[in-house]
Amino acid sequence: MSTAPTTERYELTDSARAVLRALALGDPASRPALGEALGLSKVTMSVAVSDLLKLDLVESRGTSRGPTGRSAVLYSVAPAAGHVLGIEVGATRLQVAAHSLDGGQIAARTEALPRHNLNVTEAASSAARKLTERVRADVGDSNGPLLAVVIAAPTLPTLPTRNSGANQLLDGVQQLATQLPVPADVPVIVENNVNCAALAEHRIGVARDREMFAYLQIGVKIGVGIVVGHRLLRGAHGAAGEVAMGPFPWAPGLAPRRAGLEEYLGSDALMRRCAAAWPARRGPAPQDAQALFDAAAQGDATARQLVDQHARDIGGLAVAVLSVIDPGLIVLGGGVGQNQLVVPEVRRTVQELAWDTEVTVGALGDHATLLGAVHTAIDRALDRIAG
Numbered sequence: 001m002s003t004a005p006t007t008e009r010y011e012l013t014d015s016a017r018a019v020l021r022a023l024a025l026g027d028p029a030s031r032p033a034l035g036e037a038l039g040l041s042k043v044t045m046s047v048a049v050s051d052l053l054k055l056d057l058v059e060s061r062g063t064s065r066g067p068t069g070r071s072a073v074l075y076s077v078a079p080a081a082g083h084v085l086g087i088e089v090g091a092t093r094l095q096v097a098a099h100s101l102d103g104g105q106i107a108a109r110t111e112a113l114p115r116h117n118l119n120v121t122e123a124a125s126s127a128a129r130k131l132t133e134r135v136r137a138d139v140g141d142s143n144g145p146l147l148a149v150v151i152a153a154p155t156l157p158t159l160p161t162r163n164s165g166a167n168q169l170l171d172g173v174q175q176l177a178t179q180l181p182v183p184a185d186v187p188v189i190v191e192n193n194v195n196c197a198a199l200a201e202h203r204i205g206v207a208r209d210r211e212m213f214a215y216l217q218i219g220v221k222i223g224v225g226i227v228v229g230h231r232l233l234r235g236a237h238g239a240a241g242e243v244a245m246g247p248f249p250w251a252p253g254l255a256p257r258r259a260g261l262e263e264y265l266g267s268d269a270l271m272r273r274c275a276a277a278w279p280a281r282r283g284p285a286p287q288d289a290q291a292l293f294d295a296a297a298q299g300d301a302t303a304r305q306l307v308d309q310h311a312r313d314i315g316g317l318a319v320a321v322l323s324v325i326d327p328g329l330i331v332l333g334g335g336v337g338q339n340q341l342v343v344p345e346v347r348r349t350v351q352e353l354a355w356d357t358e359v360t361v362g363a364l365g366d367h368a369t370l371l372g373a374v375h376t377a378i379d380r381a382l383d384r385i386a387g
Contacts, residue, residue, distance in 0.1 A: 010055055010385055015040055016048040017386045020057055023077050024101045024382055025203070028061050030072035049075060056080040057385075077102040082144035084381050085132065085182070086373030088193065089124055089153040089173060091220045096131040098139045099374045101147075101381060103204070107138035125176045133181045147381035149188040151177055152196040152373040154221050187380060193217075194241060195232050196372025197362070198225025201331050203375050206363040213329035214241075214321050215362065218314055218337030222262050224321055243317060265317065267336050270310050277306060293339050311342040315349025322350070322357050333362040 012020070018038050023029065029037070035045040052058040059078035063071040081101050088095040090113070097108035109131045113124050128151075136146070153173045177188040198215035201207045207215070207227070215225035224241035226233040233240045244262030263269055267289045274292055278285035279302065286292040286303065295303035314337065318330050332338055332346065338361050347359045362368055 010057070012051065012386050013048060015044050016051045019045070019048045020052060020077070020081075020386055021382055023058060023075060024103075024378060028074040028076040030064055030074055032072060034075075078144075079142060080144045082147040082381060082385065083139060084147055084374060084377035085135065085149040086370050086375075086377055087128060087132065087149065087151045087180075088196075088370040088373060089128065089151060089176075090193070090369070091154070094124060094127045094131060095370045096128070096135045097370055097374060098135050098143070099378070100143060101378055103375065103378065106143055107135050109135050109138075125172070125179065128176055129179060129181060136181070146182055146186050147384055148377040149177075149180060149182055149186060150196070150373040150377040150380070151188065151190045152193045152369050152376075153190065154193050154223070155190060187384070189376070189380060191373065191376055192223070192225075192238075192241075193369045193372075194223035194225045195234075196225075196370075196376060197333055197364075197368035198227055198331075198372065199232060199375055200364055200368045200372035201333070201362050202227050202230070204364070204371065205331075205368065206360055207329060207331055210329055212325075212327050213331055214325065214327040215331045215333055216314070216318055216321065216337060217334035218265060218267075218317075218332070218342075219334035220267050222265050222317070222334075226325060226327070228325070228327075243321065246317075246320065261317070265310075265313060270306070270336070274303075274306050278302060289336050293336075293341055296341055307341050308345050310336070311345030312349050314342060315346040316353070318346055318350055318357075318359065319353045322354055326357075328358065330357060330359045331362050332359065333364075333368055335366075338362055338365060 019034055022034055022038060031045045031049055035042060040048070049058065056078050058075050060073050061076045062074050064074055065071050077100065079100060083098050083100050083106055086097050086099065093110060093112050095108065095110045098106040100106060111127045111131055113127060151173055155173060173190050177190055180188055182188065194215065194217045197217060201215055202210065207213045211230055212228050217223050222244055224243050226241050244259045246261040247256035248261035248264055250256055257263065270289060275285045286295055292303055293307060296307040322330065332342060336342065340361065343359060343361060350357050350359060364371055
């Protein structure tokens with residue numbers, strides 16, 4: 001596959017850039033609707049749309065009828081404007097998806113991975129390269145150039161005092177970023193998976209357009225994506241939301257362990273507690289979190305007790321988060337966090353230990369991280385073609 005440069009930067013007016021971004025991040029719209037939303041005059045809108053049409057960056061897509069009965073042409077981002085790739089490197093699977101600049105999916109592929117912890121194995125890297133090549137072949141030549149790629153992974157911050165061990169995953173993903181079969185001029189960015197999921201919920205999910213909220217992911221690992229003023233809060237080291245680093249255990253006579261909170265709240269620890277508590281006369285204990293939650297949903301008393309206690313622990317973490325940033329909304333995600341059995345106890349714990357705060361499950365489920373990578377790539381692509 002060719003790796004030759006494919007994209008140029010367009011010299012667009014401020015109004016044309018605003019129109020392009022509005023169409024990429026929203027639904028098809030007419031000139032009057034765009035003009036009103038962006039505060040642009042009819043003449044300015046006409047020039048901006050005409051410029052974008054000439055460059056094949058937008059196209060007409062049907063008509064709408066207004067309250068006066070007049071019809072207006074709807075515009076959207078044109079396929080020729082280009083597309084992006086989102087890649088999710090998870091603990092047990094790898095996903096690659098191509099989307100147009102208006103967020104529409106063009107192609108996607110998924111492959112199961114051998115369970116890995118910190119380091120991105122050669123198996124994961126090989127799968128990423130293979131799926132990327134296949135998805136690019138699926139996209140073909142009718143969807144414009146590839147403009148940006150974002151890899152979402154459970155990366156840990158690169159702290160000045162630590163340059164090995166905990167950063168193996170980041171190092172592995174960065175190495176993968178240099179090996180993908182994409183054109184040489186296409187930027188490949190690595191982003192934290194929880195930040196991606198938070199961005200997706202803010203852009204198209206349950207927290208759409210919320211000025212402030214916290215996305216709390218609980219699964220194999222834990223993390224928080226924080227949105228303040230419609231922007232991700234990253235912190236001085238890019239480590240905002242790394243709640244795994246919260247001191248745990250923290251009590252008289254106990255010394256906190258590095259990342260001890262994640263060790264306690266991650267699904268692996270939950271399953272160890274399950275194995276220890278499961279009555280021997282009942283036969284084998286559930287082997288994974290999904291089986292445990294299924295048993296709890298079916299009325300198994302031991303399973304329900306374990307699930308409820310874990311949910312209360314998640315609620316304690318939610319209280320720690322809201323006590324610092326008071327986000328007004330906690331969105332639960334991750335393989336464990338998004339289970340509906342978790343929500344009641346989290347809400348109850350928040351009300352008992354803090355103050356009334358909206359707690360809900362994310363709308364995008366297992367797709368949140370990948371969609372967040374896609375929308376991060378779309379933002380980069382828009383910067384690339386239009387500034």
